[in-house]
Amino acid sequence: MVDESTRKTLSTIPLLKTKAGPRDKELWVERLKEEYQSLIKYVQNNKEADNDWFRLESNKEGTKWFGKCWFIHDLLKYEFDVEFDIPVTYPTTAPEIALPELDGKTAKMYRGGKICLSDHFKPLWGRNVPRFGIGHAMALGLGPWLAVEIPDLIAKGVISYKEKNRIGYRVEFIKTYLLL
Amino acid sequence: MSNIQELEAKIKDLEEKLASATQKNVREKIETMSSEVVDSNPYSRLMALKRMGIVNNYERIREFTVAVVGIGGVGSVTAEMLTRCGIGRLILFDYDKVELANMNRLFFQPHQSGLSKVEAAADTLRNINPDVDIHTYNYNITTVDSFDNFTNVLTTSSLTDGPVELILSCVDNFEARFAINTACNEFNLTWFESGVSENAVSGHIQFISPGETACFACAPPLIVASNIDEKTLKRDGVCAASLPTTMGIVAGFLVQNTLKYLLQFGQVTNYLGYSALTDFFPTMNLKPNPNCDDLNCRKRQKEFELKPKPEVAVEAKEEEKPVHEDNEWGISLVEESVDERDVTVSEGVTLAYTFPDQSSIEECQEATSNDVSLDELMAQMKSI
Numbered sequence: 001m002v003d004e005s006t007r008k009t010l011s012t013i014p015l016l017k018t019k020a021g022p023r024d025k026e027l028w029v030e031r032l033k034e035e036y037q038s039l040i041k042y043v044q045n046n047k048e049a050d051n052d053w054f055r056l057e058s059n060k061e062g063t064k065w066f067g068k069c070w071f072i073h074d075l076l077k078y079e080f081d082v083e084f085d086i087p088v089t090y091p092t093t094a095p096e097i098a099l100p101e102l103d104g105k106t107a108k109m110y111r112g113g114k115i116c117l118s119d120h121f122k123p124l125w126g127r128n129v130p131r132f133g134i135g136h137a138m139a140l141g142l143g144p145w146l147a148v149e150i151p152d153l154i155a156k157g158v159i160s161y162k163e164k165n166r167i168g169y170r171v172e173f174i175k176t177y178l179l180l
Numbered sequence: 181m182s183n184i185q186e187l188e189a190k191i192k193d194l195e196e197k198l199a200s201a202t203q204k205n206v207r208e209k210i211e212t213m214s215s216e217v218v219d220s221n222p223y224s225r226l227m228a229l230k231r232m233g234i235v236n237n238y239e240r241i242r243e244f245t246v247a248v249v250g251i252g253g254v255g256s257v258t259a260e261m262l263t264r265c266g267i268g269r270l271i272l273f274d275y276d277k278v279e280l281a282n283m284n285r286l287f288f289q290p291h292q293s294g295l296s297k298v299e300a301a302a303d304t305l306r307n308i309n310p311d312v313d314i315h316t317y318n319y320n321i322t323t324v325d326s327f328d329n330f331t332n333v334l335t336t337s338s339l340t341d342g343p344v345e346l347i348l349s350c351v352d353n354f355e356a357r358f359a360i361n362t363a364c365n366e367f368n369l370t371w372f373e374s375g376v377s378e379n380a381v382s383g384h385i386q387f388i389s390p391g392e393t394a395c396f397a398c399a400p401p402l403i404v405a406s407n408i409d410e411k412t413l414k415r416d417g418v419c420a421a422s423l424p425t426t427m428g429i430v431a432g433f434l435v436q437n438t439l440k441y442l443l444q445f446g447q448v449t450n451y452l453g454y455s456a457l458t459d460f461f462p463t464m465n466l467k468p469n470p471n472c473d474d475l476n477c478r479k480r481q482k483e484f485e486l487k488p489k490p491e492v493a494v495e496a497k498e499e500e501k502p503v504h505e506d507n508e509w510g511i512s513l514v515e516e517s518v519d520e521r522d523v524t525v526s527e528g529v530t531l532a533y534t535f536p537d538q539s540s541i542e543e544c545q546e547a548t549s550n551d552v553s554l555d556e557l558m559a560q561m562k563s564i
């Protein structure tokens with residue numbers, strides 16, 4: 001089930017070891033440090049591989065995360081806000097990643113813009129508690145979702161490329177020029 | 181084209197019409213349940229259960245508090261059934277709003293869209309039966325901010341300010357089920373888990389008494405086989421399907437077993453599955469896993485072992501047979517088989533996955549926590 005490309009992606013994200021959730025005071029700080037270290041390494045690896053696709057940060061307690069993710073389609077960069085809460089039962093249960101601005105635009109979402117994960121995600125996560133962290137949720141959950149859904153939404157005309165700073169659009173996209 | 185004043189006047193008029201339509205025949209509270217058969221007594225048919233010898237003491241239902249978590253397709257119907265049965269207190273949890281997209285399900289009405297599910301439900305339920313004391317909580321129980329309040333409500337909201345008598349999980353996601361499981365193991369609360377599959381053609385209920393029966397973390401989630409060839413099951417373009425029928429059936433099972441548990445009649449089923457395509461209803465008993473990941477589950481198991489057990493009635497013993505001992509046809513594994521943790525499941529029920537395979541992704545490096553402080557790491561992340 002873990003195919004070669006998934007395996008390759010996973011190998012660029014350091015694993016975690018502390019099994020602690022936000023209700024476990026000191027251990028949670030330990031876990032958070034691992035989360036950040038794993039994420040930093042993953043983002044650096046992405047940059048090196050010319051595959052930089054998200055930024056995340058959290059509140060002080062590490063319970064609320066927010067940032068941006070982007071997807072490049074036909075040389076245009078489509079950028080979206082990402083947000084999620086760390087559930088009290090984390091890391092046994094994965095965070096539910098949401099793209100609020102796409103809420104209501106696709107059937108592949110639950111309420112509040114939470115992305116619909118593949119049948120494979122939860123079993124894979126469940127089998128890798130507590131070693132998988134936020135980076136893994138992004139790589140195995142959000143990454144494949146964007147790759148399938150964004151081109152489809154663009155093709156259907158549900159989202160379209162917009163220049164920055166034009167007022168009145170719910171979804172804001174940032175134009176970038178790719179250097180080949 | 182109407183101007184704003186005209187539209188506002190029209191809205192006011194419609195709101196008044198709606199209010200008068202829904203406020204008709206509002207009855208006064210009824211002090212004591214009576215079995216008198218008159219057309220104004222909403223309890224006569226329920227109290228008849230006593231006369232017929234089905235339930236010894238039906239009016240005790242008024243002493244109980246039930247919490248319903250998740251007021252969607254299953255939870256709203258569950259809450260309505262309990263309200264009509266005259267439950268003492270009902271506590272509703274949900275963070276969602278009513279949407280027109282919910283109208284393929286029972287209970288909510290189009291004019292309620294936009295309202296919070298708990299408030300809209302409470303309005304309707306109070307109108308159906310003003311004797312039921314309804315409390316509502318409009319938040320997501322899985323977040324750190326709400327979880328403490330959630331456990332506090334569950335442990336102090338009975339009619340005698342103690343723990344609620346029963347919690348019914350009618351949520352639609354794994355995270356919320358796990359949050360309920362965590363709370364119930366920690367505070368030793370009895371609950372029912374319920375669910376409908378995302379393809380809408382199977383469902384289940386599961387009775388969980390911490391330490392006595394398997395908790396939600398004791399085994400991977402169970403799946404009732406829907407007898408659909410996986411290859412023909414298309415998931416493209418949609419997250420989940422839903423049918424009012426399946427949800428209504430599951431809600432019926434849930435409340436039926438709730439009544440049996442609270443009023444002590446018949447037998448409470450530990451696990452009851454439902455496969456809609458074949459009308460197949462597997463049942464089984466699930467023992468707790470001594471190696472459950474949840475520390476509080478293991479603690480409750482030790483407590484339960486020390487408790488004196490009531491004598492099992494002879495007739496109840498005979499009913500225990502349907503549990504299938506061997507699992508050669510019972511378990512089908514999503515992943516390659518590893519540690520099944522001795523989960524014995526009934527025919528037609530499978531495990532969603534198996535527990536960790538420690539060797540699956542070895543080539544990864546570990547994120548080691550060295551001397552770097554969290555603040556430094558946060559700053560480093562921001563500056564990439």
Ligand SMILES: [Zn+2]
Nearest residue numbers: 395398472477
């Ligand atoms: Zn357990």
